Amino acid sequence: MTEPRPGTVPSDLPAAAQVLSPDALDLLELALTGGASWFPPAGLPAGPVTLTDAENTPLAVVGVADDDGSPRAVRPFARAAGPHWDPALRRAAVEVRDDVRGGPDADAAVAVVVAEPPTRSEVDALPGLVGDAGPVLLLVPAARRSPAPGHVGAPGLVRVAGDLADRLDDAGRRATVVVVPWPADAPDGLRWPDVGARYGAARTEVLPAHRSPEARDRVAGLGTLWSDEVAALYPEAPAAEVARAAATARPRGAVVFFTGLSGSGKSTVARALAAELDDEGRHSTLLDGDEVRHHLSKGLGFDKASRELNVERIGYVASLVSSHGGVAVAAPIAPFASGRARVRALAEAAGAFLLVHVSTPLEVCEARDRKGLYAKARRGEIPEFTGISSPYEAPADADVVIDTSRVDVADAVAQVRAALDAVAG
Known part of the structure; x- marks a missing residue:
């Protein structure tokens, strides 16, 4: 993707404009960097359209003459802070793929999607999952939309993936953490195996899919551990008051x-x-x-x-x-x-x-x-x-x-x- 010089905006932008949601911005970034096909958002007008972020900054155009319907970049994306915005990790898929294919054992490259913090069972299973040869890509999905309360977001997943990379490196495997723009509400047709292939992987595994049934049940039960303990410690009426007090506790806004x-x-x-x-x-x-x-x-x-x-x-x-x-x-x-x-x-x-x-x-x-x-x-x-x-x-x-x-x-x-x-x- 060729980016214009900072401080410039092309003068021939289509007059029709569409402000993209955070999920649509993730899809646009993924498409422009070669990580996936373009998934047009619902309600996109027909004909040439300028795609903008919520600040009305033009980022790309679609529907211009002599193209295949894919977006064409006109401005760089604004970067934010945090480990998931590190340019060394948030790399274009075409660049990562070239690195993988230019190295040894490219045909055995495997991508592992770190979509949730792994439990011990997944960490223990990781060496067998990636095999003995080929580079390993640890793909971290990063959504612009804030995670749901109680869920680990992209910054935490990047830190977890860094720890996994260190473990694999210590075991003699070359592991690379790659941040992948990924909408919180992914559209039908966007599949991790297809995205992994665009990043250079011959095989893609989604790490949480390898969670043991026992670990899955224990993770699902985490949300009720506190209430279960309160119910075990107190009779019904005091337990209700303890729960009520906890629900109303909040820091100063x-x-x-x-x-x-x-x-x-x-x-x-x-x-x-x-x-x-x-x-x-x-x-x-x-x-x-x-x-x-x-x-x-x-x-x-x-x-x-x-x-x-x-x-x-x-x-x-x-x-x-x-x-x-x-x-x-x-x-x-x-x-x-x-x-x-x-x-x-x-x-x-x-x-x-x-x-x-x-x-x-x-x-x-x-x-x-x-x-x-x-x-x-x-x-x-x-x-x-x-x-x-x-x-x-x-x-x-x-x-x-x-x-x-x-x-x-x-x-x-x-x-x-x-x-x-x-x-x-």
């Missing part, structure tokens, strides 16, 4: 509110923060500015009154999440101090509040211009565009200030986490 210019990096840092919180079991709700515009604030304009109402709606929803012990991570532009003050008042009435100013300079944001918006604003095609034809009131009361032209995403998340832990524990 919080709202982390990012503000900054378009292209400042606030959405990238916010998504990375939300993913890290989810990985640690602290349930987060991400309220990104562009996504909110598609749903909660659909129909609002971009005049000052509409922008203030959009920010207030975000603040209200975020405060509800916080009041129930969750962490709401919001990332609108929020250019006006008055709107941010109303959000702070709502949030502090419900729990902890953290205002994060992503202070990346205008010239840096404009140079990035992933969506081509600054160029349109300079030409007068977008009225009241923040930073160009509409003011941005830099906050004087920010709890954290980050310039993403000076710090990377991981460091930015670490700064926000330190501040969040100080106010919300």
Whole structure:
């Protein structure tokens, strides 16, 4: 896949556009990197269409003349933080396949899908499963959508796969961890053996399928162990009260509110923060500015009154999440101090509040211009565009200030986490 230069957007994009869901973005990335055939999302319009993420960043086009219906990349995917976004692991299938086929015993290459944390029985069975010859690919499915509560997500699976790779390496087998974009709700027809073959494997095994019946039953019973113990320890009435108290226990909620210019990096840092919180079991709700515009604030304009109402709606929803012990991570532009003050008042009435100013300079944001918006604003095609034809009131009361032209995403998340832990524990 040939990627355009950063800061450029092709000028011949189809006018019709489709905003892709997280699952559809996983499928698009998988198809563009050679990992699977293209599975068009339901409702895709006929004819040439520009495919965008929730931030309206054009990523690919489909239905253009003289092609086979597959998507054509026009922009790189935005990367987030976490081990499942490591470029050394999240490699194009064609690149991995070339490495496998260029090495020894390529015909005996086997892919092992690490879709769940393996039990002892699967770890013990792994050497026999992969055999004695050929490279081993440990394929980790990574969904953009947050995992269901209580389920291990892609970051944890990457760490588990790294441990399995070390075990195989110690046993004299060459093992490589590969992160594979994989939708949480995979469509019919997307099969691991087909994907494994595209990554260079002659054979593909899904590790959880080799779980012993005993281990499967014990894993299924994990969710009731606590309630079973409570029932064994207490009579019926006290047991009910203990269970009721446990169900109502929750940590203090919080709202982390990012503000900054378009292209400042606030959405990238916010998504990375939300993913890290989810990985640690602290349930987060991400309220990104562009996504909110598609749903909660659909129909609002971009005049000052509409922008203030959009920010207030975000603040209200975020405060509800916080009041129930969750962490709401919001990332609108929020250019006006008055709107941010109303959000702070709502949030502090419900729990902890953290205002994060992503202070990346205008010239840096404009140079990035992933969506081509600054160029349109300079030409007068977008009225009241923040930073160009509409003011941005830099906050004087920010709890954290980050310039993403000076710090990377991981460091930015670490700064926000330190501040969040100080106010919300």
